[in-house]
Amino acid sequence: MTNNLVEFATDADVIFCIGTNTSECHPIIAMQMLRGMKRGAKLIVIDPKKTDMAKKADIFLQIPVGANIQLLNTIINYIIQNDLCNKEFIKKHCHGFDYIKEAVKDFTLERLEKEIGADPEKVKQIAELYAKAPASSIAYTMGITQFVDGTANVMSLSNLALITGQIGRPGTGINPLRGQNNVQGACDMGALPNWIPAGSVTTEFAQSQAKIVWKTELNPQPGYIMTDVPHHIEEGNIKLLYVFGENPAMSDPWTEHFIHACHELETLIVQDIFLTETAQIADLVLPAATWTEKEGTFLNTSRVVQHLAKAVEPVAGLEPDWKVICNIAKRMEIAGFDFSKAEDIWNEVRKLSPNQFGGISYERIKKEQGLAWPCPDENHPGTPIQYADFKSFLPDGKFKIVPIGHADDEKQRDVFEAEIRKKCKIPDDYPVACGMPSAVPTKVYPCMFTTGRKVYHYHTGTMTRECKALEFGADIMGASIEVSPDIAESQDLETGCYALVENKNGKMVAKVFINPDLIEGTIFTTFHYHEADGNKLADASQKDPLSGMNPLKMSIAGIRKISEKEFREFRIKEDELMHPSKMYKTVKGA
Amino acid sequence: MKKFQTVCPYCGTGCNIDIFVENNKIVKAEPTKKHPVNDGELCLKGMYGWEYVHSPRRLTKPLLRKKNGVFSKEGKLEEVSWDEAYEFATDRIKATVKNYSPNHIMGFSSARCLNEDNYVFQKLFRVLGTNNVDHCARL
Ligand code: SF4
Ligand code: SF4
Numbered sequence: 001m002t003n004n005l006v007e008f009a010t011d012a013d014v015i016f017c018i019g020t021n022t023s024e025c026h027p028i029i030a031m032q033m034l035r036g037m038k039r040g041a042k043l044i045v046i047d048p049k050k051t052d053m054a055k056k057a058d059i060f061l062q063i064p065v066g067a068n069i070q071l072l073n074t075i076i077n078y079i080i081q082n083d084l085c086n087k088e089f090i091k092k093h094c095h096g097f098d099y100i101k102e103a104v105k106d107f108t109l110e111r112l113e114k115e116i117g118a119d120p121e122k123v124k125q126i127a128e129l130y131a132k133a134p135a136s137s138i139a140y141t142m143g144i145t146q147f148v149d150g151t152a153n154v155m156s157l158s159n160l161a162l163i164t165g166q167i168g169r170p171g172t173g174i175n176p177l178r179g180q181n182n183v184q185g186a187c188d189m190g191a192l193p194n195w196i197p198a199g200s201v202t203t204e205f206a207q208s209q210a211k212i213v214w215k216t217e218l219n220p221q222p223g224y225i226m227t228d229v230p231h232h233i234e235e236g237n238i239k240l241l242y243v244f245g246e247n248p249a250m251s252d253p254w255t256e257h258f259i260h261a262c263h264e265l266e267t268l269i270v271q272d273i274f275l276t277e278t279a280q281i282a283d284l285v286l287p288a289a290t291w292t293e294k295e296g297t298f299l300n301t302s303r304v305v306q307h308l309a310k311a312v313e314p315v316a317g318l319e320p321d322w323k324v325i326c327n328i329a330k331r332m333e334i335a336g337f338d339f340s341k342a343e344d345i346w347n348e349v350r351k352l353s354p355n356q357f358g359g360i361s362y363e364r365i366k367k368e369q370g371l372a373w374p375c376p377d378e379n380h381p382g383t384p385i386q387y388a389d390f391k392s393f394l395p396d397g398k399f400k401i402v403p404i405g406h407a408d409d410e411k412q413r414d415v416f417e418a419e420i421r422k423k424c425k426i427p428d429d430y431p432v433a434c435g436m437p438s439a440v441p442t443k444v445y446p447c448m449f450t451t452g453r454k455v456y457h458y459h460t461g462t463m464t465r466e467c468k469a470l471e472f473g474a475d476i477m478g479a480s481i482e483v484s485p486d487i488a489e490s491q492d493l494e495t496g497c498y499a500l501v502e503n504k505n506g507k508m509v510a511k512v513f514i515n516p517d518l519i520e521g522t523i524f525t526t527f528h529y530h531e532a533d534g535n536k537l538a539d540a541s542q543k544d545p546l547s548g549m550n551p552l553k554m555s556i557a558g559i560r561k562i563s564e565k566e567f568r569e570f571r572i573k574e575d576e577l578m579h580p581s582k583m584y585k586t587v588k589g590a
Numbered sequence: 591m592k593k594f595q596t597v598c599p600y601c602g603t604g605c606n607i608d609i610f611v612e613n614n615k616i617v618k619a620e621p622t623k624k625h626p627v628n629d630g631e632l633c634l635k636g637m638y639g640w641e642y643v644h645s646p647r648r649l650t651k652p653l654l655r656k657k658n659g660v661f662s663k664e665g666k667l668e669e670v671s672w673d674e675a676y677e678f679a680t681d682r683i684k685a686t687v688k689n690y691s692p693n694h695i696m697g698f699s700s701a702r703c704l705n706e707d708n709y710v711f712q713k714l715f716r717v718l719g720t721n722n723v724d725h726c727a728r729l
Pocket of ligand 1: 701
């Protein structure tokens with residue numbers, strides 16, 4: 001996030017939520033937004049699903065899965081045509097305004113209505129509210145990023161903020177609500193194939209910091225990205241995989257492909273707190289201490305480093321993950337892993353990345369209830385709002401507005417990008433991008449298929465499904481397949497019947513729930529349940545060219561009713577695949 | 591009853607939680623009062639999502655795939671000592687780097703674990719000479 005999440009409550013005049021089911025996935029952020037509404041802030045919600053927040057919103061616009069670029073380009077065009085831009089901000093701080101003006105010219109309200117059925121009046125209101133308010137804040141999640149054009153989606157949002165100058169001040173900004181508690185931290189700590197805490201592995205700074213602090217020549221060649229790993233295993237490029245605190249056998253798209261690939265590894269090491277689906281196919285499983293059994297830090301979605309105290313002694317004398325890893329390193333006689341406590345590790349991070357973390361000591365984090373990076377020295381107050389000086393990270397300090405086109409399918413990406421370049425007279429060294437659908441319904445697979453979360457469970461359920469109050473108390477519905485009423489009607493489905501959903505990637509079965517809040521032609525399911533995992537049907541063959549992201553939010557699928565007998569047979573087969581070890585069968589009733 | 595301030599292990603909001611402990615067991619969780627992030631509120635997961643810490647299904651010993659007492663791909667997971675587990679891990683990592691290259695090993699780090707855990711994990715791979723580390727940020 002460029003800004004702090006509390007600003008939704010205290011500063012934002014307009015909150016623009018797109019592709020986020022905030023009350024299910026980030027309940028306390030939703031609470032902060034509702035506090036903002038009490039103060040008088042207006043809430044805009046844009047989503048394929050009529051979420052709880054959509055019901056509370058001042059304006060709710062329901063759009064088909066994957067229509068973000070068409071909508072955002074139309075809003076941007078309307079803002080430009082009606083002189084609602086922040087001209088001074090654009091002139092002083094941005095490049096590329098003329099390019100985008102040209103690129104979005106044809107995205108009219110009429111065209112949008114024709115293509116996705118969006119009410120022109122609502123789109124107008126959204127554009128006016130967002131552009132005119134003193135402080136407007138954008139919030140988004142995976143409903144923006146999990147597509148083949150995810151980066152183009154994000155750039156579109158940044159374009160919107162730039163042309164209106166809604167950035168760098170309290171209550172503004174571009175705010176991805178991060179899904180996992182420490183995803184920000186994992187990125188900042190260098191758990192990325194091209195990044196160490198001192199920056200990109202290709203930079204001179206990272207190279208020299210690695211030499212000074214790690215006494216290591218850093219490999220300048222970025223590593224493999226996660227979504228390519230099954231392929232690299234099959235090609236023999238990866239022989240040993242060490243997985244820690246993740247359950248990719250369930251969370252990766254196209255899970256069967258991943259599981260098959262793992263059988264071709266020479267070594268699979270899994271470090272986790274439970275015998276997860278991934279651990280069951282491992283060669284070596286290493287247990288570790290968990291949350292509340294160890295001291296350390298997390299980085300939340302607002303870039304704030306927070307401290308966790310150790311509250312209980314670990315079960316069976318287990319050690320923290322970092323210690324297990326250090327023990328391995330020390331046995332291999334590798335220097336630089338002699339840490340005796342978490343704080344020593346953190347202090348090395350501060351040394352390696354002084355501009356970002358230099359001033360963030362354990363003592364200050366505890367005393368000041370967290371500190372936002374960058375915070376270069378002990379007297380620096382931290383940076384809750386990024387770009388407060390209206391300067392980007394580029395050498396000239398200006399922001400680039402990136403013109404974005406829209407193609408009808410993935411294969412035309414390059415053609416379309418070249419066309420935009422020509423049409424808007426954009427030089428070759430200036431970025432352009434293109435949005436497109438990764439899947440269009442066919443005769444065989446007539447429905448859009450998308451995934452999401454439930455408030456009482458989390459991700460693959462490794463932790464929440466072990467909590468009785470959540471698994472048996474809050475979760476009355478269990479795994480289900482939600483369908484829009486039109487699908488129910490055409491396929492003769494009723495709430496409570498069993499159905500099979502399938503496409504070329506996989507199959508799943510569950511009980512049906514007819515959900516009138518879904519937009520026409522849509523099937524929705526979660527990925528919390530191993531017995532009915534929506535990621536099985538996700539498309540791993542396509543990717544966003546920049547982020548490597550698979551279009552998890554957008555596949556096509558067919559659905560049909562099945563008997564209870566078929567349902568049971570399928571589930572038993574499924575359980576055998578996911579839980580080959582007798583030690584850990586399905587959770588319910590265990 | 592002792593109180594410890596920690597941070598929720600679920601979503602990226604980062605709510606602060608006061609954990610109450612008796613006889614080394616968590617007995618309840620409460621939102622940290624007046625904390626800037628969650629100001630006295632928690633969602634269901636933050637309030638009740640700690641029970642797994644004391645689950646009897648937690649792994650307590652390393653497991654190695656064995657058949658007839660030795661490592662085998664065809665074997666079953668069996669409990670082994672930490673010493674044996676560490677020896678297996680280090681032997682395999684060393685052998686892979688030596689027989690193939692540092693780029694033939696890959697690590698998946700965790701968006702659920704500490705900064706300190708993630709840092710040490712990626713450092714190990716980098717010092718071994720590869721940038722093959724990633725985590726489920728994209729998922
Ligand atoms: S929730 Fe699942 S996918 Fe996410 S880090 Fe934990 S085990 Fe991995
Ligand atoms: S209490 Fe709920 S909203 Fe807060 S961090 Fe935990 S899961 Fe997220």
